[in-house]
Amino acid sequence: MKHFGWPIILGIALVALSAIGYGVHYAVFRDAHHIFIFLVGDIAFVFVEVLLVTTVIHRVLEEREKKSRLNKLNMVIGTFFSEVGTDLLKRFANFDPDLNGIRHELGVTDSWSDEQFDEAAKHLRRYGYTSRIEELKLDELRSFLSSKRDFLLRLLENPTLLEHESFTEMLRAVFHLSEELTARGDLGEIPEADSKHLAADIHRVYLRLVHEWLDYMQYLKANYPYLFSFAIRTNPFDRAASPYVH
Numbered sequence: 001m002k003h004f005g006w007p008i009i010l011g012i013a014l015v016a017l018s019a020i021g022y023g024v025h026y027a028v029f030r031d032a033h034h035i036f037i038f039l040v041g042d043i044a045f046v047f048v049e050v051l052l053v054t055t056v057i058h059r060v061l062e063e064r065e066k067k068s069r070l071n072k073l074n075m076v077i078g079t080f081f082s083e084v085g086t087d088l089l090k091r092f093a094n095f096d097p098d099l100n101g102i103r104h105e106l107g108v109t110d111s112w113s114d115e116q117f118d119e120a121a122k123h124l125r126r127y128g129y130t131s132r133i134e135e136l137k138l139d140e141l142r143s144f145l146s147s148k149r150d151f152l153l154r155l156l157e158n159p160t161l162l163e164h165e166s167f168t169e170m171l172r173a174v175f176h177l178s179e180e181l182t183a184r185g186d187l188g189e190i191p192e193a194d195s196k197h198l199a200a201d202i203h204r205v206y207l208r209l210v211h212e213w214l215d216y217m218q219y220l221k222a223n224y225p226y227l228f229s230f231a232i233r234t235n236p237f238d239r240a241a242s243p244y245v246h
Contacts, residue, residue, distance in 0.1 A: 071223075072160050077167060077216050078227070080155060084148050084174065085209055089236035091141060092206045095132040099237065102127050106210070106237040108217050110228065117218040121211065129207040133199045138187040145178035152178070170208035177201045 022035055093099055105120040145152075152175050155161065161168050180201055184190065190198070213236075220228035235241045 069160070069163065073164055073167075074216065074219050074223075076155065076158055076160055077164075077212070078220075080171075081213065081216060083151055084145075085213065086234065086236050087144065088174070088205065089209055089213060091136065091144075092129075092131045092202065092209070093237050094239075095135045096130060096206075097132060098128060098130065103237060106214075106235070108214075108221075108232055108235065110221070110225075110232065112221065114218065114222075117214065121214055124210060124214065127207075127210075129203050129210065130199075131202055131206060133195055133202065136202070138181060138198070142178075142181035142184075142187065145174070146182060149178060166208070167212055170205070170212050173201070173204045173208055177205050 022039070025035055026032060102124060105123045108117075108120075152171065156168075156171055156175065161171070177198075180198060181187065184194075217228070217231055220231055230243065233241060233243050233245070
C-alpha cells in the first residue's frame with residue numbers, strides 16, 4: 001500500500017463501501033432489479049454532474065478566485081503609487097515641455113466612462129514622454145529613489161505581481177533608473193552622452209508609469225469610489241490639484 005497515494009486508497013475504500021452497501025440491500029430485500037434501476041440511474045447522472053461541476057461551478061469558483069487575485073494585485077499597485085509612483089509622476093510631469101498636449105487625456109474625473117479611459121489610453125500610446133533632464137534635479141530624484149529601495153525590492157519579490165507583466169516591467173524600469181543614478185557621483189556634471197542615456201531611462205519609467213496609473217484609476221473608479229475621489233483630487237498631472245474637498 002506504500003506505493004499508492006491517499007486519493008487511490010480513498011477511492012478503493014469508497015468503492016468497497018458502496019459494494020458493501022449494495023450487498024446489504026440485496027441481502028435484506030432480495031431485489032436485484034431495484035438495485036440495478038437505481039445503479040444505472042446514478043451512473044447516468046454522473047455525466048450531468050461532471051458537466052455541472054466542470055463548466056458551471058468550476059467557472060464560478062475560477063471567476064471568484066480571479067477577482068480575489070485582482071483585488072490583492074491592485075492593493076499592491078495602490079501601495080506603490082502612494083509610496084513612489086505619484087511622486088515620480090509629479091516630478092516628471094512638472095518638467096515635461098509638452099504636457100499641455102495630453103493634459104486633457106490625464107484630467108480624469110468621476111464622470112469618465114470606460115470608453116473615455118480607453119480613448120485616453122489610445123491617445124497616450126502616441127505621446128513622446130519627455131522630461132527636461134537638466135531641470136529635473138537628479139540629486140533629489142536619486143535621494144528619493146534610494147530612500148524607497150527596500151520598498152521597491154519587496155515589491156519585486158511579491159509573487160502576486162508575477163501575473164501582471166506590464167506592472168512588473170515598470171517596477172524593473174524604476175529600479176534600473178535608481179541604480180543608474182546611484183552609481184554616479186556628481187549628477188550636476190555629467191557628459192552629454194550620459195545625459196541622453198539617463199533621459200532614455202527616465203522616458204522608459206515615465207511612459208510605463210502613465211499607463212499603469214491610468215489603468216489603476218479606471219480600476220478605482222469601478223470598485224472603490226472613495227479611493228478614486230482622493231486619487232483625482234491629488235492628480236499628479238494637475239498643478240492645481242488639492243486634497244481638500246471643495
